[in-house]
Structures are given as C-alpha cells and as structure tokens.
Amino acid sequence: QVQLVESGGGLVQAGGSLRLSCAASGRTFSPYAMGWFRQAPGKEREFVTVIVWSDGDTRYVDSVKGRFTISRDTRKNTVYLQMNSLKPEDTAVYYCAAREGVGLRFNSAHYGYWGQGTQVTVSS
Numbered sequence: 001q002v003q004l005v006e007s008g009g010g011l012v013q014a015g016g017s018l019r020l021s022c023a024a025s026g027r028t029f030s031p032y033a034m035g036w037f038r039q040a041p042g043k044e045r046e047f048v049t050v051i052v053w054s055d056g057d058t059r060y061v062d063s064v065k066g067r068f069t070i071s072r073d074t075r076k077n078t079v080y081l082q083m084n085s086l087k088p089e090d091t092a093v094y095y096c097a098a099r100e101g102v103g104l105r106f107n108s109a110h111y112g113y114w115g116q117g118t119q120v121t122v123s124s
Contacts, residue, residue, distance in 0.1 A: 002026055002113045004096050009118030016122070017084045022096030022115055024077040031098040034072065034079040037108055038092035038120075045095070047106040051079065059104060063089075086122045093117040 008020040022034070035050030049060045049070040058070055069082040079096060097111035105111070 002029055002098065004098060004113055004115035006094065006096050006115040006118040009094060009120045011121045011123065012086055014086060014088055014122055014124050016086050017082070018086065018120060019083070020081040020094055020096075020118060020120075022079045022081075024079075024098065024113075026077070029077050029098075031100055031113070032102050033099045033104060035097050035099070035111065036070065036079075036081050036094055037097060037111075038090075038094045039117075040092040043092075045108050047108070048094070049081065050099075050104060050106070052104065057104075059106070083120070086120075088122045088124045090120060091122050092120060094120050 003025040004022050006022045031053050033050050033052050036048040037045050038048050039045040051058045051070045051072055067085045072079045095117045096115040098113040099111045
C-alpha cells in the first residue's frame with residue numbers, strides 16, 4: 001500500500017549540514033501529518049519533528065530547535081528535513097513516518113507508516 005522511502009543520510013563533521021528526503025508512494029496518499037523520528041544505538045526511538053500536511057504547522061523537539069527545519073512538497077508527496085549545525089549527539093538512524101489520524105502526536109505508536117531509515121553520523 002503506502003511506502004515511504006528516505007534518502008540523504010551520510011557522514012558529516014560537527015557543524016555541517018544534511019538534507020533528508022522522504023517520498024511517499026501512491027497518488028492518493030494524503031496524511032494528516034508526517035514527521036521524523038531518530039534512534040541511536042541502545043536508545044529508544046525519539047520524536048524529532050512533525051508537520052501538518054494541510055497547513056504546514058510544525059513542532060520540534062527542544063534539542064533541534066533553531067537547527068533543523070521540516071518542510072513538505074504536497075505535489076510530490078515528499079517531506080524534507082534540513083539539518084544544520086549538526087552535533088555528534090544527532091548521530092542516529094532517522095526514520096520518516098506518516099499519521100492519518102487528526103491531531104499532532106509525538107509518540108511513534110501514533111504513526112502508521114514508516115520508512116526504512118537512513119543513517120546520519122556526525123563526527124566530532
């Protein structure tokens with residue numbers, strides 16, 4: 001059915017930038033919101049950011065505010081994550097996710113569609 005495919009991960013030095021992309025399949029795809037989560041080794045998957053599909057309203061975890069920007073292209077069914085001023089603690093596998101239910105949520109259990117993940121490594 002719905003498939004999400006991430007791209008854009010890689011290895012960067014602290015202070016550098018990366019832009020992640022997540023493309024959703026299907027011309028009928030229309031989520032309430034799409035977001036990004038990340039998971040570091042030995043840690044739980046954590047919320048990073050989310051965007052409401054209809055009006056572009058956004059939320060961010062405190063640790064990335066001012067550094068990361070989420071955006072979407074509704075025509076392309078694609079969400080982006082621009083990551084600037086990267087820190088070693090940003091190192092993780094980043095997953096995009098989509099939610100159909102109405103209302104912003106920050107727990108992964110509320111998102112029904114997931115990408116395969118893309119590795120982001122920030123060296124110090």
